[in-house]
Amino acid sequence: MIYFLSLLAIILAFFVGGLKALFLVTILGILEVSLSFDNAVVNASILKNMSQKWQKRFLTWGILIAVFGMRLIFPIAIVSFAGNINFLEVINIAINFPDEYKNNLVAAHNKIASFGGIFLLMVFLKFIFNIEKQVFWIFGEKYLSKINFWIGSFLTLIVVFAFLPLSIISAILGIVTFVLIKKIADYFGKNSKSIEAIGFASFMYLEVLDASFSLDGVIGAFAISNDIFIIMLGLGIGAMFIRTLTIKLVQNKTLQNYIYLESGAFFGIGSLAIIMLLNTKFHVSEIVAGLIGATFIIISTIHSKCKKL
Secondary structure (H helix, E strand, C coil), X not given: CHHHHHHHHHHHHHHHHHHHHHHHHHHHHHHHHHHCHHHHHHHHHHHCXXXXXXXXXXXXXXXXXXXHHHHHHHHHHHHHHHHCCCHHHHHHHHHHCHHHHHHHHHHCHHHHHHHHHHHHHHHHHXXXXXXXXXXXXXXXXXXXXXXXXXXXXXXXXXXXXXXXXCCHHHHHHHXXXXXXXXXXXXXXXXXXXXHHHHHHHHHHHHHHHHHHXXXXXXXXXXXXXXXXXXXXXXXXXXHHHHHHHHHHHHHCCHHHHCCCHHHHHHHHXXXXXXXXXXXXXXXXXXXXXXXXXXXHHHHXXXXXXXXXX
């Protein structure tokens, strides 16, 4: 199905803009895959505990949400909300005045980075301040894991809010979104015997995580093309391959065979969160975030293989 949808996206790109559009979609797809590998690993760490039914929904429903929702509708909704512009008017601007749409999206970057950066930071802190964690990769992890999650997160957020000019409302929404999803997932995990309920809670967590990953990527994609449909098709192809890779990681039990890979992915998430937050004050290229994340993945993979020897 993934290959069929990817082929369909490529054909659509060719009909939209010929060979040039085909080339741009290919570049955007490669960019999305290269920048989101750590996302696939983290997704796999959650997906491995979900039923096969919800794993399939992650590939079907999830792809529709990822491609059309997060890479097309969500950016339009952000511009509409941040600029107080009618949603349909934003669609008109995006189609007929792509440069203006890009400028509006860039103008909302502080709000986007504040929300996405704080949400991903909370995901990383949940991994770091975890008394149940048994695998420790980087020096100091063992000591940090003994710190209460809420206390550690509170102290970290005080430092972040003190030194960076975040959009307070967006940052708080990022925290609230994380807390709500965590509480819902914990509730279903402890009190519900329904696999459906647990699967739904985990599915929603994965979708919000994907949204946070895609925020900066959508803005960065405008450096390659101003056409929202080209961007959606290119990033959508990348997102589909990442989701397929996630399933493969689960099926092949890759995280069990490479014990430090999950740690490397979460440190990649932490670096992306920090870069997104720093982008509220300085400009840091998305490529830098991708390279740092890739470095963590490569080193953790090599270390895992050495550990097995």
